[in-house]
Amino acid sequence: MILTLTPNPSIDRTITLGGELVRGQVQRVVSVTSQAGGKGVNISRASVSAGEPTLAVLPAAKDDPFVMELLSAGIDCRPVRPAGEVRVNVTITEPDGTTTKLNSPGATVGADHLEAMAATLLARAPGASWTVLAGSLPAGAPAGFYAELVRRLRAIGARVAVDTSDAPLRALVDALPGSAPDLMKPNGAELASFAGGDADDLEHDPEKAATAARTLVDRGVRTVLATLGGNGAVLVTAEGAWHATPPPTTVVSTVGAGDSSLFGYLLGDLRGLPAPDRLALAVAYGSAAAALPGTTIPEPAHLRTDLVTVTVLGGSA
Numbered sequence: 001m002i003l004t005l006t007p008n009p010s011i012d013r014t015i016t017l018g019g020e021l022v023r024g025q026v027q028r029v030v031s032v033t034s035q036a037g038g039k040g041v042n043i044s045r046a047s048v049s050a051g052e053p054t055l056a057v058l059p060a061a062k063d064d065p066f067v068m069e070l071l072s073a074g075i076d077c078r079p080v081r082p083a084g085e086v087r088v089n090v091t092i093t094e095p096d097g098t099t100t101k102l103n104s105p106g107a108t109v110g111a112d113h114l115e116a117m118a119a120t121l122l123a124r125a126p127g128a129s130w131t132v133l134a135g136s137l138p139a140g141a142p143a144g145f146y147a148e149l150v151r152r153l154r155a156i157g158a159r160v161a162v163d164t165s166d167a168p169l170r171a172l173v174d175a176l177p178g179s180a181p182d183l184m185k186p187n188g189a190e191l192a193s194f195a196g197g198d199a200d201d202l203e204h205d206p207e208k209a210a211t212a213a214r215t216l217v218d219r220g221v222r223t224v225l226a227t228l229g230g231n232g233a234v235l236v237t238a239e240g241a242w243h244a245t246p247p248p249t250t251v252v253s254t255v256g257a258g259d260s261s262l263f264g265y266l267l268g269d270l271r272g273l274p275a276p277d278r279l280a281l282a283v284a285y286g287s288a289a290a291a292l293p294g295t296t297i298p299e300p301a302h303l304r305t306d307l308v309t310v311t312v313l314g315g316s317a
Contacts, residue, residue, distance in 0.1 A: 001053040002266060003128035005121050006040030008106050008138040009058045010089040012295045017094050035295050036069040039134030039163055042259035042297055048074045049299040050267055057120050059113060060086055080116045083107040097251030108140040118149055125158040130266050134163045143167035147179035163262055165190050177220030184216055185225045185262045203228045206243035210234045210313045225282060227261050235279040241314050244279045246287035247307030256295045261286035280308040
């Protein structure tokens with residue numbers, strides 16, 4: 001089972017434009033879609049599509065339409081008492097795949113809200129193959145919430161994956177190795193934020209990205225999956241480093257692509273695949289998500305793993 005925590009879930013509203021976004025102008029909208037989302041929720045959604053058991057922990061009222069939507073989609077969830085209504089995030093997509101995101105902060109939480117989420121997660125983590133901490137933290141949460149939760153999860157033997165950014169990511173890195181998760185999934189910009197260097201440079205140079213990711217492995221993180229946008233992804237472990245390039249993809253929306261990549265890796269692990277094949281599955285999922293509109297999460301039928309190319313980096317075996 002994949003257990004997910006989304007401490008700052010969102011209603012993901014996607015606005016698709018018929019032309020280029022121009023500030024200050026009235027523009028025609030092709031379509032508007034809305035879906036219950038958030039990084040952990042997206043991973044649970046992908047898990048259901050792949051036939052893998054999952055449980056999503058998130059703050060929301062039990063009868064909130066957000067929760068009802070997830071349950072109707074077959075996503076088992078454990079809602080905990082929220083501090084307020086689920087926030088709304090708006091994504092604007094242009095015909096060439098350019099994506100503009102407007103993310104609201106959400107309700108301000110207190111220590112009791114955070115401990116309720118942590119307690120619910122810790123009670124169920126022993127029965128999970130993976131526990132995933134994903135997304136931003138709500139207003140009022142300390143930046144070190146994930147770092148402390150990783151410590152508590154490690155103490156009960158849980159395998160933990162973390163996908164976050166900004167202050168929570170910096171706090172997690174600063175707390176290594178005591179807070180080291182089993183898996184981290186930064187992108188190019190997030191790699192640059194703690195390893196230094198230029199984000200675009202890292203995204204376009206897999207060897208440099210692997211070197212940056214290696215700094216996390218050297219500090220106790222077991223595996224780093226670094227997504228590089230259209231340049232695929234890099235996987236770094238103590239045993240080696242690999243780069244995977246995606247199949248030819250017409251980008252429709254990049255929203256959820258990183259979440260899909262992380263799920264692809266977890267699925268490969270659950271299937272017992274070797275590291276290069278786990279990376280290939282991650283990239284196949286990420287590119288499939290980028291080819292779908294809005295926050296649509298790919299299903300196995302969308303994948304073209306056969307068109308993903310994996311190469312060894314830095315002389316690794």
